[in-house]
Amino acid sequence: MTALQLFAWISVAIFVQLAIFFSYAFWRHWQSYTVLRQTEGANSPPDMSGASDREHAPSVASWQGLRVMRVRKKVLEDAVQQICSFYLEPTDGQTLPDFKPGQFLTFKLDIPKIAGSPNSVAAVTRCYSLSDAPRPDCYRVSIKRAPTPPGTTFAPGQSSNFFHDHVEEGSLLQVRAPSGHFYLERGSHPAVLIGGGIGITPMLSMLNWCAVEQPEREVWLFYGVRDSSEPIMLDHLRVLAERHPNFHLHLCFSNPLAQDVQTSATASVTCHHSRVDVALLRSQLALKPYHFYLCGPTPMLGSLVPALEDWGVPDERIHFEAFGPASVVRKSAKTAAAAPVAQSNSAEPVSVTFAKTGKVVQWKQGMGSLLDFAEANGIPVDSGCRAGSCGTCQTVIRSGEVHYLQTPDADPEPGSCLLCVCTPKTAVTLEA
Ligand SMILES: Cc1cc2nc3c(=O)[nH]c(=O)nc-3n(C[C@H](O)[C@H](O)[C@H](O)COP(=O)(O)OP(=O)(O)OC[C@H]3O[C@@H](n4cnc5c(N)ncnc54)[C@H](O)[C@@H]3O)c2cc1C
Ligand code: FES
Structure with a gap:
């Protein structure tokens, strides 16, 4: 064999190898693309399987009031x-x-x-x-x-x-x-749902929806309870976990009973004898762009949200809902709030005028939301959730500006604010 022939054979071999490599890469990408098309769904052709008839049916208008x-x-x-x-x-x-x-x-x-x-x-x-x-x-x-909270007579x-x-x-x-703005979007990103106690309710909705609409999607549920007497709908969750290999069910007992300590795992559920915390999440989850959805008691959110931020999970991948007065403030919100406060000297009192009574009072940092402040000053304001969800405390702002402690679920009308999740940013006059 001449040198030229040898060179030609080597070139052909390299070409064949490259062709195989690129064909394989294209095939992998095509598969991912197909899965994405199926899961994103928005522009996909109608699904003839009938699995999501409801999605393709004309949507029914919501109601007002x-x-x-x-x-x-x-x-x-x-x-x-x-x-x-x-x-x-x-x-x-x-x-x-x-x-x-x-x-x-x-x-x-x-x-x-x-x-x-x-x-x-x-x-x-x-x-x-x-x-x-x-x-x-x-x-x-x-x-x-x-x-009634223990030790009280309320x-x-x-x-x-x-x-x-x-x-x-x-x-x-x-x-x-x-x-509400706390919900699971249709999409292909893997989701980690964390429900503490009764905070399991929105997670059940997300899971049940996913099981029908996106059964192939990777979903983890960390369900935090004190002991095995507390979880609800566990049989249903087990069945989901048995049917869907991409659904991973984890029960976390913060104060396990004697019999709970003996149980650590079955085929469909893994049990942990600890609270849900980032150490546990790190030990279970691979390195993937998970979106985290959290709902539970304020202390759980107050510790887990900052811990996820410290772990490096970007803001847009942490979604949470508090079932009561919300005190979780994201790092980014703290940073944004710090700038104007620094300029206007946070120690300075801010004047709040309640127009109906003509009462003018000075609000200072640490006096809570405008709802807390109004109540402390004897101004009657209707309230419900105290978490920016129900819209009951909506009040017209006659002049001035307010600062939101968190993005509210309810959308206040233009020119109004939700007192339960606001503090005054400048001197403000409220229609209350
Ligand atoms: C978006 C959202 C979704 C929610 N989803 C759910 C859900 O799916 N399931 C669910 O169960 N809950 C849910 N909640 C919580 C729910 O809305 C109520 O807050 C909860 O049921 C308590 O309301 P309540 O009227 O029974 O208690 P409240 O009357 O509001 O009292 C709350 C607690 O305060 C105590 N209390 C009474 N008086 C005083 C006082 N003077 N000082 C201090 N404490 C006092 C009471 O004993 C009680 O323990 C959700 C909340 C929000 C904002
Ligand atoms: S009390 Fe529900 S939004 Fe303020």
Whole structure:
């Protein structure tokens, strides 16, 4: 063989190897592209499998204001009878509008001030997350009794106890349409859902939606409870985990019972004897661009959100919802807030005028939200969730500017603000 022939053979061999390599790379990319097309869905052709008929059906318009709904079914979810699910159907038999998994309903309840006295009622507004995937015929919420805090003599939670004790099958309730900015988007990114206690409700909606709409998507659920008496809908979660190899179910017992310590894992569920924290997440999750969805008690969010930020998870991949007065402030919000405060000298009091009474009071750092401040000064303001979700504390700003402590779920009308999640940025006059 001549040198020229040898060179030609080597060139052909290199060419064949390159062709194989590029064909393989193209095939891999094409596969990923196909999966992405299927999961992103927005521009994909109609799915003839029928799996997502609802998505391709014309969407039903949502409603404005309050709508009367009937309780179709009431189901106790746990052995200690602290959590109860309510299935709500429209009274007019119409199809219900879709919602995004993770959104909530807002209820306006007329709660008798004295038991058995319907003439003397208190209007109470509360939000409850939808705890199932969208269905055309009914919505589900799952409500935990709020007991008297230990060591106090306060009355037990008004709305949750009213639901448990007085709302029955056939009861009529006034409900605002599903809303909220905390939800799982259709997409291909892997999702880590973290639900603490009753914070499992939006996660159930996300999971159930995903199981139908994107069964191939990688989803992890870390369900934080004190012990094995607390988790709800565990059989359902186990079935999901058995059916969907990409769904990973982890139970975290912060205060396990003796029998919980012996259980560590079954085929469908992994048990941990600790709280959900970043050390646990790091030990379980691979290096992937996960999106984290958190809902639970304020202390859990208050520790986990900053810990995820410290771990290097970008802001746009951390989504959370607090079920009560929210005190979690993102690092980026702290940095943004620090700049104007530094310029205007944070120690300086800011003048707040309550226009209806003409009362002028000085607000200082540490005095809480404008809602706390109004209440502390005897200004009556209606409130519900105290977390920027229900819209009840919306108040017109006559002049001045406010600063939001967090992005609210409810969208205040232009020229108004939600007092429960605001502080004054400049001297401000409020229509309250
Ligand atoms: C977006 C969103 C979604 C939610 N989703 C759910 C859900 O899916 N499921 C669910 O169960 N909850 C959910 N919640 C929480 C729910 O809205 C209520 O906050 C919760 O049910 C408690 O309301 P309540 O009226 O029963 O208690 P409240 O009357 O508001 O009382 C709360 C607690 O304060 C105590 N208390 C009473 N008086 C005082 C006082 N003077 N000082 C101090 N403490 C006092 C009460 O004993 C009680 O423990 C959600 C909240 C939000 C904002
Ligand atoms: S009290 Fe619900 S938004 Fe302020």
